[in-house]
Each structure stands twice: as structure tokens, then as C-alpha cells.
Amino acid sequence: MPVTSNDAPVRTLTSPTVQLLSTDGTFSPSESAAEFLPYFERLTEADYRKFYRDMVVVRKFDTEAANLQRQGQLALWVPSHGQEAAQVGSAYATRAQDHVFPSYREHVVGMIRGLDMVDILRMLRGVTLGGWTPEEHGNFHLYTLVLASQTLHATGYAMGMQLDGATATGNPDTDAAVIVYYGDGASSQGDANEALVFAASYQTPQVFFMQNNHWAISVPVSRQSRTPLYLRAGGFGMPGIQVDGNDVLASYAVTAKAMDDARAGHGPSLIEALTYRVGAHTTADDPTKYRDPDELAYWVARDPIVRFRSYLKGLGVEQEFLDSVDEEAADHAADVRRRALEITSPDRSVIFDNVYAEPHPLVVEQKAWLDAYETSFDGSES
Amino acid sequence: MTMQETTAAAPTSANLPMAKALNAGLRQAMLNDPKVLMMGEDIGPLGGVFRVTEGLHAEFGEKRVLDTPLAESGIIGTAIGLAMRGYRPVCEIQFDGFVFPGFDQITSQLARMRNRHEGGLTMPVVVRIPYGGHIGSIEHHQESPEAYFAHTPGLRVVSPSNPHDAYWMMQEAIASNDPVIFFEPKSRYWPKGEVDFTAAGTPLHASRVVRTGTSVTVVGHGAMVSVLLQAADLAAAEGISLEVIDLRSISPIDYTPILESVHKTGHLVVAQEAAGFVSVGSEIAATVTERAFYSLEAPVLRVSGFDTPFPPAAVETHFLPSPDRVLEAVDRSLAY
Numbered sequence: 111m112p113v114t115s116n117d118a119p120v121r122t123l124t125s126p127t128v129q130l131l132s133t134d135g136t137f138s139p140s141e142s143a144a145e146f147l148p149y150f151e152r153l154t155e156a157d158y159r160k161f162y163r164d165m166v167v168v169r170k171f172d173t174e175a176a177n178l179q180r181q182g183q184l185a186l187w188v189p190s191h192g193q194e195a196a197q198v199g200s201a202y203a204t205r206a207q208d209h210v211f212p213s214y215r216e217h218v219v220g221m222i223r224g225l226d227m228v229d230i231l232r233m234l235r236g237v238t239l240g241g242w243t244p245e246e247h248g249n250f251h252l253y254t255l256v257l258a259s260q261t262l263h264a265t266g267y268a269m270g271m272q273l274d275g276a277t278a279t280g281n282p283d284t285d286a287a288v289i290v291y292y293g294d295g296a297s298s299q300g301d302a303n304e305a306l307v308f309a310a311s312y313q314t315p316q317v318f319f320m321q322n323n324h325w326a327i328s329v330p331v332s333r334q335s336r337t338p339l340y341l342r343a344g345g346f347g348m349p350g351i352q353v354d355g356n357d358v359l360a361s362y363a364v365t366a367k368a369m370d371d372a373r374a375g376h377g378p379s380l381i382e383a384l385t386y387r388v389g390a391h392t393t394a395d396d397p398t399k400y401r402d403p404d405e406l407a408y409w410v411a412r413d414p415i416v417r418f419r420s421y422l423k424g425l426g427v428e429q430e431f432l433d434s435v436d437e438e439a440a441d442h443a444a445d446v447r448r449r450a451l452e453i454t455s456p457d458r459s460v461i462f463d464n465v466y467a468e469p470h471p472l473v474v475e476q477k478a479w480l481d482a483y484e485t486s487f488d489g490s491e492s
Numbered sequence: 493m494t495m496q497e498t499t500a501a502a503p504t505s506a507n508l509p510m511a512k513a514l515n516a517g518l519r520q521a522m523l524n525d526p527k528v529l530m531m532g533e534d535i536g537p538l539g540g541v542f543r544v545t546e547g548l549h550a551e552f553g554e555k556r557v558l559d560t561p562l563a564e565s566g567i568i569g570t571a572i573g574l575a576m577r578g579y580r581p582v583c584e585i586q587f588d589g590f591v592f593p594g595f596d597q598i599t600s601q602l603a604r605m606r607n608r609h610e611g612g613l614t615m616p617v618v619v620r621i622p623y624g625g626h627i628g629s630i631e632h633h634q635e636s637p638e639a640y641f642a643h644t645p646g647l648r649v650v651s652p653s654n655p656h657d658a659y660w661m662m663q664e665a666i667a668s669n670d671p672v673i674f675f676e677p678k679s680r681y682w683p684k685g686e687v688d689f690t691a692a693g694t695p696l697h698a699s700r701v702v703r704t705g706t707s708v709t710v711v712g713h714g715a716m717v718s719v720l721l722q723a724a725d726l727a728a729a730e731g732i733s734l735e736v737i738d739l740r741s742i743s744p745i746d747y748t749p750i751l752e753s754v755h756k757t758g759h760l761v762v763a764q765e766a767a768g769f770v771s772v773g774s775e776i777a778a779t780v781t782e783r784a785f786y787s788l789e790a791p792v793l794r795v796s797g798f799d800t801p802f803p804p805a806a807v808e809t810h811f812l813p814s815p816d817r818v819l820e821a822v823d824r825s826l827a828y
Binding site for chain 2: 238239240243251252254256259261262263264265266267268269270271273274300301304305307308311460463464465466467468470471472473
């Protein structure tokens, strides 16, 4: 069964795709996984439980946020359903000192880095263009809505880490690196390619984590590339690894190695995580107009949470834990919902206040004019 | 060696071409602040195609003077990342017409980063763009795209007309916590002028009267200022007194000297190499009409490049505003 749609070259989840868990959740490392096994072996059962918890919590959050949009409480929602393993696995491979540049679908990465999910909803509710302060939220940078723009910001940031001597000193507890998230659609952007050129040139401490979810809104990945995307890395002069992005353990292991290599001064690498956007691109999209239901069924059968739950059950993780996670996810979603509805609109001064760091006469003048104009109506309706 | 020789004071002024004054300004900014970086194509050992960064690579090394891959979006995009990390990158765009591959990063990212971060971030990035005609070059090498950037909220846009301003404005632009698009009039790179190293004299965003007069106010920036001064000389021979204002800053525009002058002369001509449609000159004409309507004795007139692509160099003298074209507009203004 091909994992890409329409007339793309047929690729199956076989070597060299790195996989640790087969689709039924049994531990069955692919041949290509050998060099990543030491990274997998760092994990304890407590880590597994965190991985599982976060995947379940964000799945439920995702559903709740889509509901909020349908109820008119959000302008838009961007579902991550189906991509939880790629995101959770890669996020746990980062360390406190690392910096994370997301695209706009990496909600659980933000959660793992310490972001309150309500902060993500603030932007989508239309009360801010940003939503949080990266340095106070696990160095999780703002969402970037122009595809691939953030790949260059990430590369520049990583160049800055090099100039600061904040990386490659040989101390794994302090050496830092950057991970940047983008997707199969964004891989066609000039900026994504320029970022790879700059990263290779300056040997930045950086991981390009590309989630190939197979669809750029309605356009299949076959229109973006006639070659598996991870193979492009070689053309830029860096390692490229394809991982089963619905396998949270494999996603963790390949990213842990790539981030370790980056922090140690071995340069950038590219990870292509094969996954699937089970939901719509956004709540404004209707995938039934362009997607084959059989393809969706194929991927739903490879659900990352179901797979990992099977693995945990095989390890003897008690049902009580699994149930408690469902309960926690429901509580979290309800809490986010309650607080999302309490988000208040900002004062109109946000139109003007942060455009410039130093006063700009035009903006100062226009703010004063708007204040005078709007206050002129005060008390006029009696 | 005597004590006096070792402690000899640095010269307080020098007669320099603008390219050298810019170079001195960049060097001083790098000495003042170790976070200042240079980035661009061919700016290292070559010193840039116009040699504006000459010697900086040798003095400060490749960590502070980065020869980048040949990709303008990459230059601006990585400069944004470096600024997030606390650096103050100065990006050289090799020629005016080559800025557009970086336009998205400038307008959608650089200009908006601070606003998107609700003030929690500054973007002290300078984008240097050698601009304008008069050098007889090929397509994409003689353009004046300042209006695109002046139209973009979040950017500041400046352009010096002489070596002294070039030296000081460059340092002030680098010290600014907002992104600054710095248009260098490349036709003025080589004429020399006196640079006073002791004081800037005029703030970065102030416009300035560079020749007083009584008949007609003429306003321009960058390379156009020397054209306006030539026009003023020619006009004086005919008994017409032009007051010449060097705009210096295109965003924001400092209207105070312009309005004071218009109140005095009642006539305003705005000159620019850029196409006139939706231009900086159009903006000045609209604003002065709003603010000095009763002082005006004639409509504000624009002298511009034509609304065409910059032509082949063989006919550029027909395209670019000349002193005579400025005087034609002066005559029309006075005829009202």
C-alpha cells in the first residue's frame, strides 16, 4: 500500500524509514533503526507514560478547539490530529536550553515546552498577533503563518548561538541547538531551501524537522516532490533521515540523535517524519473534496495513539493509568475551554503601541486622532 | 616616540567620498558595539562591489563580517534570527533591484516582528541598499524602490545625500532599535565632502534646509539633493531663489522644515528618481496640501522618473530628473 497519494512514486514504510514500533504496536526495530537504539534506550517507562499522556491530552484539546471554532469562539482552528507522535517524540528530544521554531500546527510541542494552550487560542481568537513571550515559555517561538519563513529565523538564531559560544563546547548540559518545524508543503518554498543552504554553509546547530503529513491543504505531496523529501538533505550537504512519524519512540530517537549531533557541533540535519493530517488543513477546509476515503482509512488504521497504547499494554501498563489519562485529557480540555471563553479583547491601543520601539510621529499622531475621535462619542447617546 | 605622538587625538574631520564615510561609520559602529555584524554578498575580503565594507573583514574577522550565500531572503531571514538572539545585523543588498527576493522577509517578518511579539522583541536590523541611476548600468542596477518600504509599517527608511550625513546616519541607523532601510545614493559614492567626526548636527529622522531661498521650495533625498542644488545655482542666475530641503528621512518624514519653507515661498516642487505614481513625492504633495493649503500659491508639483521600468542606460538622462527638469517645474509653479 503506497503511503503517498495519487501518482507519486510508491513508497512503503520499509527500510530506510526508521521505525521502532510496528503498526500493531509491537517492538520491532527496522534495520535502519540500529544507530538510534541507544537513544531509545535512554527512555524509561515514566517517559513512555508522559509521551502517551501528552498525545492523548493534545488530541482531546484539538477536538475541543475545533468545537470552539464551530461555535464561533475562534476565528480558525488548525488541527494536529494524526501528527501527535511526530510532535511529541521530537519535542521530548529537546532540552531546556534549546530553541524551538514552530510552524503553526505544533500545539503539543508548545505544551511540552511549557506553553499554556490557552495562549495558542488567543491568536486564533483574534485578540493578538502573537500570544506569548518565547523566552518565558520554554524558548518556544511564535507561530509563523507565512510558510517556511521561520526556517530562516531558526537558522539565523542558530548562527547566533554559534557566535555566542553557546553550543559545541563539549558540555551536553549547556550546549544548545535549534529545532525548526515545517512541512511537506513548506518544503517547496524558497525560504526552506535557502535555510538549508545557510545552515549547511555555517554548519549551524540545528535540526530541520519536516512533518510530511502528505497534504498541503488540497495538494498532495507528489506535487511538491518527485523524490522522498529526506533525500533532498544530501543535496544540501547534510544528513537526511526518514522516520515513521506515527511512531513516537522512533520520532524521539532520531530527533534525540540529530539534536545531540547539533549541540556537539556536528552540524545540521533534516528529519522527514512520515505522518498524516487526519483532519482538515484548518476549520475552513473540506478534505472530502479532494481526498480518497481509502487513503484516510489507511492512515486512521495507523493512528499513533492506538499504536502506542498497544505497546504500553504489551509492557503491562495498567488500564487504570490509561483511564486516568483520558480523564486528565477531558479535564484539560474543559479547563482550556472555560478559560478560552474568558479571553478578553485588548484595548484599541494595541493597534499602535508596538509597531515601533522608538516613537514614530505618524503612529503617535494617528493614535491620538483615533482616541479623540472615539472619545468624541462618549456620552453622546443619552 | 614622544608621549604627544602616542596620544595624538584622532582627526576631528576629513574630506571623504561617501563610500569611505559609510565605511568609517560602519567601522565605528562595530567598534562601539560587539553585537554589530555585517552580512551580505561579497562584503568580506572584496569589501563589497562598491567597497563600502572594505577592510572590515580584515579588522573584525569572519565572525563579524559574513560573506553569505547568494540569497537575499536568506540574508534578511537569518538576520532576523540573529537579531532575536541579540545581534545587530547590517545587511548589504548588492543593488537596489536585488532587494525583491528578500522583500517578503522584510515586509512580512522584519517589519512586523516587534508588533507580533507585543513589544517583547526589538529588531535592530539595518538593510543597506545602494540605489538609483546616473551610473550607466544594466537592468536592476539603477532603481529607486524606496516607496515600497516607506509604505510598510514597522520600517524606518532613510537616505543620506552627503558624506557627513552618511557617516552619522549609518551609526544612528545601527543604534536604532527599529529596522532601518538605508538607501545609499550610489551615484554619490565618490564625490568628496567634509565629514565632521565630532558631531552629527542633525538627528536621523530630521529633514534639513541645505540652501535658503525665497521663491520656490524644492525637496528631495539622496542623489536628488545635488541635482536640486545645481538647479538652485542655475535659477539664481535668472533671479529665482530656490530653498532646497534635504529630506534625509523618508519614513518618518519630518515636515516641520518643509511646512515652514512653504509658508514662506508658497511654492513646492518635490523631486525623485522613482516613478511618480504612488511615490514619496505624492505623499509629500498630499500632506503639504492638507497642512499648508492656504500658504500654497500653486499646486505641489512632482518631478519624477517616468512610470516605466528604468530604461536602458543609453537614454537614462532622458528619464532621470535633471536640474533643467526641476527648473521646468519651478517655472510652472511660478506661472500660477
